[in-house]
Amino acid sequence: MADEAQYAIRSDTDVVFVRQAGRKLAQELGFAGSDLILIATAISELARNILEYAKLGEVRLCPVERDGRQGLTVIAEDHGPGIPDVALAMQDGYSTSRSLGLGLPGTRRLMDEFTIDSRVGEGTIVTVTKWIT
Amino acid sequence: MRVPILKQGPYLIASVQSALTDQDLVQLRDELADRVGKSRARGVIVDVTVLDVMDSFATRTLRTIAHVIRLRGAETVIVGIQPGVAFAMVQLGLSLEGVETALDLEEGIAVLNERLRATSGAVPDGG
Numbered sequence: 001m002a003d004e005a006q007y008a009i010r011s012d013t014d015v016v017f018v019r020q021a022g023r024k025l026a027q028e029l030g031f032a033g034s035d036l037i038l039i040a041t042a043i044s045e046l047a048r049n050i051l052e053y054a055k056l057g058e059v060r061l062c063p064v065e066r067d068g069r070q071g072l073t074v075i076a077e078d079h080g081p082g083i084p085d086v087a088l089a090m091q092d093g094y095s096t097s098r099s100l101g102l103g104l105p106g107t108r109r110l111m112d113e114f115t116i117d118s119r120v121g122e123g124t125i126v127t128v129t130k131w132i133t
Numbered sequence: 134m135r136v137p138i139l140k141q142g143p144y145l146i147a148s149v150q151s152a153l154t155d156q157d158l159v160q161l162r163d164e165l166a167d168r169v170g171k172s173r174a175r176g177v178i179v180d181v182t183v184l185d186v187m188d189s190f191a192t193r194t195l196r197t198i199a200h201v202i203r204l205r206g207a208e209t210v211i212v213g214i215q216p217g218v219a220f221a222m223v224q225l226g227l228s229l230e231g232v233e234t235a236l237d238l239e240e241g242i243a244v245l246n247e248r249l250r251a252t253s254g255a256v257p258d259g260g
Contacts, residue, residue: 012155019186020152034217037185041221044188092226103189106225 002028004062009050009078018059019044025061026072030132039072039130042110045103046076046126054080054123064129071112071131079123086118136161138168143175144245146238149183158194166201176245177202180238182213192227199232208248209233212241 002025007018023040031039043059050057057078064071083089092105104126108114111128118124134157138147145168147161165177179195181187187195199209210233214222222228235241 016152016154023185034220037215037217037221038224040186041188041218041225044186045225048188048190103225106189106227109224109226110221 002063004060007059007061008056009047009059009076010056012051015044015047015051018047018061022059022061022072022074025063026130029063029070029072031072031130035130035132038110039074042107042128042130043074045107045110046074046128049103049124049126050076050078050080054078057123066131069131071129073127073129074111076126077123082120082122082124083116083118084120086116090116136164138164140172140174141242143173143249144178144242145169145172145174145176146178146180148180148238151183152186153184153191155190155194158191162194162198162201165198166205169202169205169207175207175249177207177209178238178241178245179209179211180213180241181211181218182215182237184213184218185215187214187218187222187227189225189227192222192229196229196232199229208245210235210241210244212237 005021007021008014009018019040022043023036026036026039047059057076060075062073064073089104107128111130113129115127134151136147136149138145145165147165169177179198195211202209211229212235214234233244235244
């Protein structure tokens, strides 16, 4: 199985770089077709959130296996301000508001699994996984 | 990477050649707004066939481009959004509402020609 990889997110070029790396890794793991696009788009949104709200952070791409199924887990972590009201941030209407839009509900729809752990003043970790169908 | 902008008749055609950073997108927006005046273009086509990701920033910037170009007196058509990209945009909840789209460059030019005909038809000759 391919190795886990870690990418620092500091600028808009990092966003492009990490989503391309994620697409390539997903392809190596056996993902195909529109799944590659969904994964790359999700990575792009997560990296963008880091840049926009925390300025810097990192994205880890982890090949995973469960019950004989292959998958890709993406972990986006920052030590930014954190999200005061995660439930609110996960509401669809909230994400369309331009100033506060985190695009998290949309990102959740792109992937199979989604968890978020955010603490005000400490940072945010978003973990998403997609499984090969 | 900079997006080349070509003039073809009354239209400007911006064909995206590779993945775009946010800065590239913003530069494209500013350049199109400028060029549409300098070349007195009536329409703009942005060809995104090669893009495999259209995230929230890309979509928002394309929408802004179309609105800015309209304020500058021309029309914009976005062409070449790939099927998987369209699917991802829908899942993400992104739309290009109010922005003309077409399958490919040829269709995009047809859309602009139609628009141009409709507009010039409304103005009497020599008026």
